[in-house]
Amino acid sequence: MRLKDLAEHLGLSQTTVSRALNGYPEVNEATRLRVAETAARLGYRPNASALRLATGRSGAVGLVLRGADELGPHMSEFLAGMGGRMGTEEVDIIVTTVDSYAEEVAAYRRIAASQKVDAIVLHSPTLRDERAEMLLELKIPFVLHGRTNIGKPVAWLDIDNTGAVERATSHLLDLGHRRIVLLNGLKGRTFAEHREIGYLAALSARGVPFDPALMGNSVFTDEVAFRLAQSMLELRPRPTAFLAGSMMTALGVFRAIRQAGLELGRDVSMIAHDDVFPYLNADNMYPTMSTTRSSIRQAGMRIGELILQLLAGKPAADIHELWPVELVLRESSGPASER
Amino acid sequence: MRLKDLAEHLGLSQTTVSRALNGYPEVNEATRLRVAETAARLGYRPNASALRLATGRSGAVGLVLRGADELGPHMSEFLAGMGGRMGTEEVDIIVTTVDSYAEEVAAYRRIAASQKVDAIVLHSPTLRDERAEMLLELKIPFVLHGRTNIGKPVAWLDIDNTGAVERATSHLLDLGHRRIVLLNGLKGRTFAEHREIGYLAALSARGVPFDPALMGNSVFTDEVAFRLAQSMLELRPRPTAFLAGSMMTALGVFRAIRQAGLELGRDVSMIAHDDVFPYLNADNMYPTMSTTRSSIRQAGMRIGELILQLLAGKPAADIHELWPVELVLRESSGPASER
DNA sequence: GTCATTATTCAAAGCGATTTCAAATTTTGA
DNA sequence: TCAAAATTTGAAATCGCTTTGAATAATGAC
DSSP, rough: OOHHHHHHHHHHHHHHHHHTTTTTSOOOOOHHHHHHHHHHHHTTOOOOOHHHHHHOOEEEEEEEEHHHHHSEEEEHHHHHHHHHHHHHOOOEEEEEEEESHHHHHHHHHHHHTTTOOOOEOOOOBBBBBBHHHHHHHTTTEEEEEOOOOOSSOOOEEOOOOHHHHHHHHHHHHHHOOOOOEEEEETTBBHHHHHHHHHHHHHHTTOOOOOOOGEEEEEEEEEHHHHHHHHHHTTSSSSOOOEEEESSHHHHHHHHHHHHHTOOBTTBBBEEEEEBBBBTBOOSSSOOOOEEEEEOHHHHHHHHHHHHHHHHOOOOOOOOEEEOOOOEEOOTTTOOOOOO | OOHHHHHHHTOOOOHHHHHHTTTTTSHHHEEEEEEEHHHHHHOOOOOOHHHHHHHHHOOEEEEEEEEEHHHHHHHHHHHHHHHHHHTTTTOEEEEEEEESSSHHHHHHHHHHHHHSSSEEEHHHHTTOOOHHHHHHHOOOOOOEEOOOOOOSOEEEEOHHHHHHHHHHHHHHHHHTTEEEEEEEOOTHHHHHHHHHHHHHHHHHHOOOHHHHGGGGEEEEEEEHHHHHHHHHHHHHSSSOOESSHHHHHHHHHHHHHHHOOBTTTTEEEEEEEEBBBBTGGGGGGOOEEEEEOOOOHHHHHHHHHHHHHHTOOOOOGGEEEEEEEEEEOOOTTTOOOOO
């Protein structure tokens, strides 16, 4: 069922039918109704490729993910949020997975040259993200999930990682903890650097010296977290509190604490960052987990919205959102045990 | 940079350039080289929309997900696998999220009518899946991840859920367990029904009566699993073993066991189904978790392959794969404690 | 040297929509 | 009543590619 067929069926020209369906003013209201009704009845939908070619807009946004570390639970939550927003606007999401940084760069070039998408969502930036520079150069609109310092106007949405960790650290210091472990993300990633800044700021505000042995940089898996926590718990004096970078990390730390014969919330405290996974609830842990909380699904939804605004012409320089992060205290964080 | 520009630049016709780039035989080897070199140097890539319109193939496969329950960690693993395979063939994946079954059906119709994709991957089927019927009717090629009984030839890949659960159950029975809980997926989903069949078969083979109180049907979240396990542990006589439908489920059960003051692997046994998440490793749990294991990422990769075969013309009726599931015994499963 | 093949190249016709520009019809206003 | 304006419709160009059918150049057989 092509536009041509529909037009013939109606005894009208393609022009008129196209206009009627796209809400142009210069078409008789009666014809418009007739066209709309017939189109709906026959289930007509414009061919996506033809429409894209004619309009020059592809009606899609791109998401390039490094399969190894980026396509985890965080991403599926993000995707769920973003998809929810884009779906209602009939914009679809094209997911490309790559295995390396080189492949990722190549993927962006390919996407740009073939004009597959109208915009891109860029993830997990580093402090000076070359991919962002490249996308600017390629003149392909994008929204950054996170931040980067490339000195050019970039649309972004980020959460206040510095503030979150600073608050969490201060809280633990208030409770008497002095040896606080920070299980952070990979070095170089903006969010990890920001968290580190918050951590150091809180420590120095109380005059507590920074001990590099108490900081770990790794991906957020329970396994790595387990190993790191395990070795850190062997340090003397032993750390009394953990800041876990994600809920997966928290699971690993939890296991290490238990294996060391300690009790979470009494012998050792923990505050974890919670991206709000529906299948892993801080409130339902045992003991319940104190968290710095920020829904990554909501961030995805909002970024979908920002993408639409960007495509509607809003300047990237005007698209900046820094979301505060809640500190939710539950049972896993308590006063430092004296000993 | 359009084909036309490239052609002018080379002093050739679009025809020749197009043919040279697409490997048609009727073009001089010297010109082909010259064209290829220039195209690469100028970074030419055909416009995706134009190419699609001209060829009639969209070069994309669709994935429609109900955001609520389908876009979890399973899906991101699956996506990682599938993306890996599709990426090398320059086929991209279009992800659409929907909130309800009605929306999902509408999404398929829309996708079909607008010819957005060449094929679809269908997920989480029910025993008689209407979506599959619809896709057949719409004549849009698809591969089913799972199985359904609609009596028509459908391409599918599934794991042997029945066999896996039957083996796991039998093993627990061998260890002396008689009250074995099955935490299964939602009623109606094929995989859940298959698992139930395996469970019942194993029980009846040993003459152990089936107790409906020992079966739960729910989504695989740690929270729901926790509640179910908690209430089941209050039954008297108490169940001595759990079959957990996923690793998330296992985490919930684990928590309930601990909260009840019991010890996993001694007082209570558990075998969980492991989809092999890189961030949640059965070997690194404490105690290590006995599992029925099948990598969902590998399934995704293979389904990508099958999609390509389907698009290459292989009949759907010839595309059926049933993957065996390994039973990996670790510390969480042991003899039933007498009492 | 001629003629039939074979190897290369190109002009032009799609693909299915949107959109420009013009034409036909209806309404309006003096 | 009739010209001018407003409304409504349509033919054809366009988007950037592939592909058909024809034209030209090179080769080989006689």
